[in-house]
Amino acid sequence: xxxxxxxxxxxxxxxxxxxxxxxxxxxxxxxxxxxxxxxxxxxxxxxxxxxxxxxxxxxxxxxxxxxxxxxxxxxxxxxxxxxxxxxxxxxxxxxxxxxxxxxxxxxxxxxxxxxxxxxxxxxxxxxxxxxxxxxxxxxxxxxxxxxxxxxxxxxxxxxxxxxxxxxxxxxxxxxxxxxxxxxxxxxxxxxxxxxxxxxxxxxxxxxxxxxxxxxxxxxxxxxxxxxxxxxxxxxxxxxxxxxxxxxxxxxxxxxxxxxxxxxxxxxxxxxxxxxxxxxxxxxxxxxxxxxxxxxxxxxxxxxxxxxxxxxxxxxxxxxxxxxxxxxxxxxxxxxxxxxxxxxxxxxxxxxxxxxxxxxxxxxxxx
Amino acid sequence: xxxxxxxxxxxxxxxxxxxxxxxxxxxxxxxxxxxxxxxxxxxxxxxxxxxxxxxxxxxxxxxxxxxxxxxxxxxxxxxxxxxxxxxxxxxxxxxxxxxxxxxxxxxxxxxxxxxxxxxxxxxxxxxxxxxxxxxxxxxxxxxxxxxxxxxxxxxxxxxxxxxxxxxxxxxxxxxxxxxxxxxxxxxxxxxxxxxxxxxxxxxxxxxxxxxxxxxxxxxxxxxxxxxxxxxxxxxxxxxxxxxxxxxxxxxxxxxxxxxxxxxxxxxxxxxxxxxxxxxxxxxxxxxxxxxxxxxxxxxxxxxxxxxxxxxxxxxxxxxxxxxxxxxxxxxxxxxxxxxxxxxxxxxxxxxxxxxxxxxxxxxxxxxxxxxxxxxxxxxxxxxxxxxxxxxxxxxxxxxxxxxxxxxxxxxxxxxxxxxxxxxxxxxxxxxxxxxxxxxxxxxxxxxxxxxxxxxxxxxxxxxxxxxxxxxxxxxxxxxxxxxxxxxxxxxxxxxxxxxxxxxxxx
Numbered sequence: 001x002x003x004x005x006x007x008x009x010x011x012x013x014x015x016x017x018x019x020x021x022x023x024x025x026x027x028x029x030x031x032x033x034x035x036x037x038x039x040x041x042x043x044x045x046x047x048x049x050x051x052x053x054x055x056x057x058x059x060x061x062x063x064x065x066x067x068x069x070x071x072x073x074x075x076x077x078x079x080x081x082x083x084x085x086x087x088x089x090x091x092x093x094x095x096x097x098x099x100x101x102x103x104x105x106x107x108x109x110x111x112x113x114x115x116x117x118x119x120x121x122x123x124x125x126x127x128x129x130x131x132x133x134x135x136x137x138x139x140x141x142x143x144x145x146x147x148x149x150x151x152x153x154x155x156x157x158x159x160x161x162x163x164x165x166x167x168x169x170x171x172x173x174x175x176x177x178x179x180x181x182x183x184x185x186x187x188x189x190x191x192x193x194x195x196x197x198x199x200x201x202x203x204x205x206x207x208x209x210x211x212x213x214x215x216x217x218x219x220x221x222x223x224x225x226x227x228x229x230x231x232x233x234x235x236x237x238x239x240x241x242x243x244x245x246x247x248x249x250x251x252x253x254x255x256x257x258x259x260x261x262x263x264x265x266x267x268x269x270x271x272x273x274x275x276x277x278x279x280x281x282x283x284x285x286x287x288x289x290x291x292x293x294x295x296x297x298x299x300x301x302x303x304x305x306x307x308x309x310x311x312x313x314x315x316x317x318x319x320x321x322x323x324x325x326x327x328x329x330x331x332x333x334x335x336x337x338x339x340x341x342x343x344x345x346x347x348x349x350x351x352x353x354x355x356x357x358x359x360x361x362x363x364x365x366x
Numbered sequence: 367x368x369x370x371x372x373x374x375x376x377x378x379x380x381x382x383x384x385x386x387x388x389x390x391x392x393x394x395x396x397x398x399x400x401x402x403x404x405x406x407x408x409x410x411x412x413x414x415x416x417x418x419x420x421x422x423x424x425x426x427x428x429x430x431x432x433x434x435x436x437x438x439x440x441x442x443x444x445x446x447x448x449x450x451x452x453x454x455x456x457x458x459x460x461x462x463x464x465x466x467x468x469x470x471x472x473x474x475x476x477x478x479x480x481x482x483x484x485x486x487x488x489x490x491x492x493x494x495x496x497x498x499x500x501x502x503x504x505x506x507x508x509x510x511x512x513x514x515x516x517x518x519x520x521x522x523x524x525x526x527x528x529x530x531x532x533x534x535x536x537x538x539x540x541x542x543x544x545x546x547x548x549x550x551x552x553x554x555x556x557x558x559x560x561x562x563x564x565x566x567x568x569x570x571x572x573x574x575x576x577x578x579x580x581x582x583x584x585x586x587x588x589x590x591x592x593x594x595x596x597x598x599x600x601x602x603x604x605x606x607x608x609x610x611x612x613x614x615x616x617x618x619x620x621x622x623x624x625x626x627x628x629x630x631x632x633x634x635x636x637x638x639x640x641x642x643x644x645x646x647x648x649x650x651x652x653x654x655x656x657x658x659x660x661x662x663x664x665x666x667x668x669x670x671x672x673x674x675x676x677x678x679x680x681x682x683x684x685x686x687x688x689x690x691x692x693x694x695x696x697x698x699x700x701x702x703x704x705x706x707x708x709x710x711x712x713x714x715x716x717x718x719x720x721x722x723x724x725x726x727x728x729x730x731x732x733x734x735x736x737x738x739x740x741x742x743x744x745x746x747x748x749x750x751x752x753x754x755x756x757x758x759x760x761x762x763x764x765x766x767x768x769x770x771x772x773x774x775x776x777x778x779x780x781x782x783x784x785x786x787x788x789x790x791x792x793x794x795x796x797x798x799x800x801x802x803x804x805x806x807x808x809x810x811x812x813x814x815x816x817x818x819x820x821x822x823x824x825x826x827x828x829x830x831x832x833x834x835x836x837x838x839x840x841x842x843x844x845x846x847x848x849x850x851x852x853x854x855x856x857x858x859x860x861x862x863x864x865x866x867x868x869x870x871x872x
Contacts, residue, residue, distance in 0.1 A: 027435040049458045116461040174755040236491045244750035343766045
């Protein structure tokens with residue numbers, strides 16, 4: 001193989017590859033990144049057998065071929081090079097990298113050893129093209145609610161599914177749940193995408209790219225962001241029937257400004273550290289105030305009131321961390337809170353006629 | 367080798383073959399066995415041992431790292447004829463096998479005298495949470511690849527099925543069957559009548575009129591009749607509509623001068639009309655329905671009607687239609703008693719393969735009395751919650767989730783209403799019930815009223831006594847206890863209490 005390409009493109013492709021290439025695997029070739037000439041491009045790929053990232057980079061091809069070399073070291077080496085043209089050439093399973101006065105030779109492993117990259121049949125798969133802004137927002141609004149409890153694998157991913165002609169994304173850890181409606185769809189989809197995959201896709205998404213291409217088949221998903229493709233397994237299993245948990249009555253109890261609520265919640269959280277984040281949210285119809293109270297027996301206590309549109313009196317205890325996390329992604333000037341009883345789920349939604357985002361927090365028994 | 371056939375006939379189940387094979391470990395015997403075994407059970411242990419032989423040989427030809435990553439976690443699940451199915455741990459392995467290892471594996475099979483022309487590689491489901499999936503793996507491994515697709519296909523099929531069959535208009539839901547209907551004293555008459563009608567449509571009880579409150583199972587029974595008739599005689603035309611649809615189509619027929627309206631309804635073998643009460647006040651539609659009714663009835667076609675009220679209580683029903691509806695048999699479905707509610711909960715829970723303990727069942731059954739749909743809703747909510755949290759359903763979870771249901775219940779019922787309805791049910795004067803009279807036909811209703819005040823409104827005994835004009839609260843205590851006891855023993859009292867309750871919550 002003999003090719004030359006720009007340092008910037010190479011650095012970007014290698015950064016993604018080196019994150020994915022692992023050194024924990026039994027198979028040494030998984031520590032490596034694959035270079036392979038295909039058509040007039042260089043394919044740069046890495047996999048950890050859960051997901052694979054491949055970037056195709058435009059390059060000047062002198063001689064086709066393929067090789068794999070340790071991902072970490074080549075990534076750091078290329079990252080430190082000055083910008084300009086980088087020349088890659090192979091001799092057996094060794095790769096020589098040359099840029100200006102810098103030359104390195106890395107001992108690699110034969111490209112034949114590298115696992116076959118997964119392919120997905122575009123014709124039989126379900127396909128979505130999403131705007132980058134929507135996609136990023138939807139992932140950010142759901143991914144933080146996912147569980148990292150490996151004993152319940154289905155909750156460690158974001159659940160993509162169709163319902164009533166819409167594509168919904170859902171994340172939950174059993175204590176809170178985030179649901180985001182994304183686009184209209186005619187396909188029947190039910191797939192759980194691992195959070196690690198989505199994090200990787202988010203990292204690959206730069207501001208200059210405005211679309212994400214998503215392709216699902218029965219057991220895998222592929223995201224295409226610019227010239228990078230991330231293919232991943234789906235989490236196998238049945239997602240809980242979470243719709244049963246969505247309260248049927250979501251008449252807002254309180255409507256507040258997001259920034260105000262963020263400030264008060266942060267303050268209340270200060271006093272809630274020893275009670276594992278427990279704060280009490282109360283609404284008073286007569287004064288049209290929403291108040292947050294927290295007590296730390298050693299430190300003292302805190303009570304803040306803010307202006308709000310209040311429909312009924314009530315109070316409920318919840319974890320301030322959960323509230324703060326949803327406030328940081330809700331992306332709306334004002335929001336509504338509703339709950340029907342001390343132990344009923346608390347629903348947080350952006351103020352809108354037909355809100356796309358619904359977040360549910362289970363209350364704490366106080 | 368001579369006694370080989372004896373071995374085979376003795377151990378066709380193959381428990382022994384394994385051992386035999388391992389001990390001898392000779393290629394010739396193995397081949398002999400294999401030829402003889404071809405066409406036997408797919409999942410027999412001999413498959414496992416063949417795969418073991420294959421793996422042993424692979425291990426010699428690939429690196430250790432390659433072997434542990436790719437080959438070690440695999441399983442052979444099916445070997446029939448020249449087709450083999452291999453479970454692999456993930457999509458990467460699947461691709462790897464398909465592209466890189468396939469021919470090597472087939473070569474090794476061949477060396478062992480087994481020609482395998484195609485191997486299907488299937489990603490093994492992690493199956494930690496889903497028992498049903500792992501069961502499917504053994505039964506039909508090939509379907510698993512398309513598990514998602516095949517469910518989609520099944521769903522599509524169930525949607526299109528009614529269209530492809532002889533009755534384009536029936537919208538029966540196959541999940542409503544007699545088997546899934548829970549029978550209790552509150553609904554066994556209706557159940558029996560419906561079964562009789564399903565056995566011999568058009569002969570007995572025509573029309574059959576089933577009425578009862580919301581969510582007590584009318585629709586379930588009506589659909590079960592339709593499904594039963596269809597399953598017995600797939601060519602029979604069963605039409606299930608709600609009277610609302612009938613009204614709507616009739617209006618369209620008039621407005622857009624659509625043809626075929628009369629034929630559509632008059633050419634069926636069984637006409638099931640649900641929610642008949644919606645026809646009230648629509649005179650033209652009633653007339654049309656009246657003619658449809660007559661045509662079908664004269665041709666001995668079965669008519670089944672569901673409604674939330676008996677014919678005589680549906681306001682603005684024309685006299686001639688009312689008399690037609692009362693012609694056959696009118697049966698009511700009452701509120702299910704406690705035991706039936708428990709049975710329903712248990713049946714529903716076992717459908718979702720969850721086992722509820724007695725306390726939880728009783729808690730739910732005790733707190734949701736009026737509506738089976740609500741009961742199911744509460745159960746579904748509990749199960750969904752527990753599934754999400756990964757915990758087992760128990761009373762305290764149920765209380766936490768549904769606690770509110772119980773508290774908000776009595777809000778709209780007053781003591782006065784209970785006494786009024788009780789008096790009305792026994793056709794007594796409210797004054798008599800509250801009077802000091804001790805005639806037997808007054809005493810029992812009075813005691814039932816006290817019992818209801820206690821059970822529905824949780825009133826204190828002195829207040830119950832006061833409501834009914836008694837001075838002494840011990841009378842109230844005695845009455846409540848007496849009715850509680852007789853509800854358990856006496857069918858009539860139970861019926862009476864249930865129907866008053868139904869009137870209260872209707």
